[in-house]
Amino acid sequence: MNTSGEPNGSSAAGGKDRRPPPLRWWVVLFWLVAVTVLLAVVGIFLGRETRLAPFLVVLPALIAGRGSVRQTAVASSWVTVMIAGALFDTAEDTIGAATATVVFALVFNALSVARAAQRVRGEREIARLRSAAAALQRQLLRPFPLMTDQLIVHGLYQPVEEDSRVGGDVYEVVSSPYGSRVFIADVQGKGLPAISAAFSVLSAFREAAVSEPTLTAVVDALEDAVLRHNSFAAQAGESERFVTALVLGIGPDPDPEVQVINCGHVAPLMLHADRDGPVLRGEPCVPLGLDALSPEPRTVEWFTFPRGGTLLLCTDGVTEARDPSGRFYPLDERAAAWDEVRAADLPATVYRDLRRHAAGALGDDTALMVLRRRPTPEAD
Structure with missing residues (x-):
């Protein structure tokens, strides 16, 4: 997996050593x-x-x-x-x-x-x-591109390059009997405890995405996984954590409608379509691990994902990156300039622009997923 953020594409765990070189x-x-x-x-x-x-x-x-x-x-x-x-x-x-x-x-x-x-x-x-964090992440995350019958997914994952502050950003795409299930999440906190929580929720998604027929059942399984992890963490004297997540379901038929449950995560952004921009209209649900605090159950929202459209998912390492004056990265504004960028090149393009905005001083993990619907096979 590539950690450089260069145009060849994929993701990975690991990072450059920013320590100054030793004296000669x-x-x-x-x-x-x-x-x-x-x-x-x-x-x-x-x-x-x-x-x-x-x-x-x-x-x-x-x-x-x-x-x-x-x-x-x-x-x-x-x-x-x-x-x-x-x-x-x-x-x-x-x-x-x-x-x-x-x-x-x-x-x-x-x-x-x-x-x-x-x-x-x-x-x-x-x-x-x-080194331990990078090794764990290499085992957790699969390299891009990821493919199912419905999707081609390009992306990039660049962990923060500062000391041991590697975070818990995770992603996955699963082909199931119910279509393609897409998952991107960000665990609260940094370091090995955050990666441990990420492993729990990612494992739960890989299992539930294949076995559960509805998207709400998948999210319920993720909620249970976070609660179990927090229970074990409390027994060990560690802090409990919540997880922001986005879970999408793309059916096996050519219907352009897509299901999504947003658990406090950055909303998806549509590109290369007639109507670019954010695709969700409702308020996000509570993050995973906090469902007991919400009076309302999590709900599914629908949006149109047309053939030829491109869907951009990311973590808050993108939207909360600041320039030297403290201004957040304007993702929605910058997206207008990417209409001519191929889906395979989009992750590296966004990452380079993000580094320019932050003057190279990114303080959080960066995870990007670019979803492209596969062409429908021609009928005989």
Whole structure:
């Protein structure tokens, strides 16, 4: 699966490592020598070489922020030796102050080495968590394009590329005796607990989409799956979660009418048709896991999905992406410019435009699905 968001199409789990590259040894040595020489020259001109030497103590602290433990230790040793050498021939009446300066340098440098070690351990743990999250998502999600008798579905899934904040966006398309069932969802929260909830609801959809004859029964099965997961999570001391989801049913016949239940999710957007734009008129139902809080049961809404039309589904990582001034991504407005874009190229087109809008600083997962109805076989 592709994670790049380039025009070749598909989705995936994984992401680029945004951590800054480690320092090279020549950079560390250059700064050690350069700063030492600079302070020595300034000290000679000012006649204060021994007073300026303690300023070297900040170098290990700076290197600890980016360098390795070994690089920080080398810098600490260098600085300690330079300070001790500069203060070695001080007057007898100032020997106490010189000794205190050296002791301070030793303590401060030791703390710098400890900070570098802590930072490196944290980065390794983050990398391990991201690797585990990416591996789980690769097992959860199938690569695009996805096909059924009624649909060709292109798409893209790009997880957030920041530390261990991988989210719980999931999608699926299932061919059933009742036609094609389409599912896209976003689990509240980030990290491995969100992926665990995503796995529960996705597994429930794959089973219910094939066995349940009605779309409401499919959604009821998803609600039960979220409640069971929350029950186990509460027993383990973890937070309960809700899931926004969109579930569509496209019948096996050529009828252009499509069923949908919107559980608090971003509404579908129609493209490449006579009437582009949002297709749902009713208010969304409550998210999965919160049905007990709603006085009304979830209801099915119908809309027309004509041959030749393209349906765009996405998660709120698209609609809630902000530009540097704080303005949300105007998906409905931008969609007017995509009438000439092929369905297979649309996910990458949207993603590139989204990154431009956010100046590359996307803070949430991005999931896109582009549904295209397959041509009806010619009758004999």
